[in-house]
Amino acid sequence: GAVVSQHPSRVICKSGTSVKIECRSLDFQATTMFWYRQFPKQSLMLMATSNEGSKATYEQGVEKDKFLINHASLTLSTLTVTSAHPEDSSFYICSARGGSYNSPLHFGNGTRLTVT
Amino acid sequence: RKEVEQDPGPFNVPEGATVAFNCTYSNSASQSFFWYRQDCRKEPKLLMSVYSSGNEDGRFTAQLNRASQYISLLIRDSKLSDSATYLCVVPFSGGYNKLIFGAGTRLAVHP
Numbered sequence: 001g002a003v004v005s006q007h008p009s010r011v012i013c014k015s016g017t018s019v020k021i022e023c024r025s026l027d028f029q030a031t032t033m034f035w036y037r038q039f040p041k042q043s044l045m046l047m048a049t050s051n052e053g054s055k056a057t058y059e060q061g062v063e064k065d066k067f068l069i070n071h072a073s074l075t076l077s078t079l080t081v082t083s084a085h086p087e088d089s090s091f092y093i094c095s096a097r098g099g100s101y102n103s104p105l106h107f108g109n110g111t112r113l114t115v116t
Numbered sequence: 117r118k119e120v121e122q123d124p125g126p127f128n129v130p131e132g133a134t135v136a137f138n139c140t141y142s143n144s145a146s147q148s149f150f151w152y153r154q155d156c157r158k159e160p161k162l163l164m165s166v167y168s169s170g171n172e173d174g175r176f177t178a179q180l181n182r183a184s185q186y187i188s189l190l191i192r193d194s195k196l197s198d199s200a201t202y203l204c205v206v207p208f209s210g211g212y213n214k215l216i217f218g219a220g221t222r223l224a225v226h227p
Contacts, residue, residue, distance in 0.1 A: 034214070043219040044160070044203070093159050097215075102148040102167060105205070105215055107159040 003027055006094050006108025013084055013115055020080045021111045023094030029074035030096035034105065035067075038091045050077040084115040117142040120206045122218035129225055133194045137221045139204030140186045149187050150205040151178055154220065160203055164189070194225045 003026040013019050023033055033050040048069055049057040056069035068080040077096075081088055091112050095105040121140045129135050141149070148167050152160035164171050166187055170179040177190040191198055201220040208214035 036217075044217045046214065046216070049214060091157070104148075104150045104162050104165050105160075106162070110159045112157070 004030075004094065004096050004106045004108045006111055008111055009109055010112045011114070013113070015085055015115055016083055018080055018082045019084055019113060020078055021092055021094070021113075023077045023079070023096075023108050025075045025096045025106075028096075030077075031074060033071060033077040033094055033096045035069065035077075035079050036093045036095065038093065044093065047079075050079075052077075081113065084113070086115045089113055089115045119143065119208065119216045120204055120218040122204050122221050124219055124221060126222035126224050129194055129223070131194055131196060131225055131227055133225075134190065134192045135194060135223065136188055136190045137202055137204075137223075138186050138188050139206075139218055140184075141204075141206040142185070143207060144182075144185060146207045148207065149178075149180060150215070151176075151187075151189050152203040152205060152217075153200045154203055155200050160217075163202070191223075194223075196225050196227065199223055199225045 005024045005026050007022045031052045035047045036044045037047050038044050046059050047062045050069045050071040052071045052074050058064045066082055071077040091110050093110040095107045097103045119142050127135055150165050151163045153163045154160040164178045166178045166180050175192045179188045201222050203220045204218035205215050208216050
């Protein structure tokens with residue numbers, strides 16, 4: 001089945017620094033990837049839709065200047081959390097739909113970000 | 117009506133029990149639905165896809181009721197390893213190829 005790889009799986013950084021998270025589709029081309037965030041004991045919240053070769057589409061309330069998304073190729077999307085603060089500490093998960101419009105989402109294994 | 121709604125549970129059942137979860141959705145044009153399972157501090161994993169009236173895979177059965185706009189997940193002969201949060205996923209009514217996740221239903225299977 002479709003495989004999505006996410007890196008790093010865990011990162012601890014100091015407040016004010018930036019963190020880049022990579023998401024790769026390993027065996028299929030993904031023109032669209034999705035970035036989710038999940039706080040403890042809460043549901044997955046869609047942050048943005050990453051579109052290959054064009055600007056990402058951000059959900060309401062998500063700051064595009066803080067969460068920079070780049071989707072430069074059909075197999076790679078990156079999310080950069082700029083000037084991270086403790087409240088940005090969360091579980092970030094990328095996903096992609098393989099193949100057709102009706103395909104399910106395949107998830108990366110997530111990145112647990114802790115900002116100290 | 118919310119895009120997708122689930123009973124949060126938790127459902128506490130003994131091993132061997134049969135348990136069912138429901139999920140209601142608002143987008144009547146949706147064609148595909150999915151059930152995912154998420155273990156604590158892990159990413160969601162696809163459990164079943166539902167494209168027509170239903171789907172069955174071993175102990176798991178998913179059914180779709182388009183008239184009432186809900187999908188259900190039935191787990192027979194529950195195992196301890198079935199303990200997880202089960203997420204219902206439906207297409208976003210506004211298009212954009214997005215999928216919307218329900219808040220999840222927690223299942224705890226005890227000995």
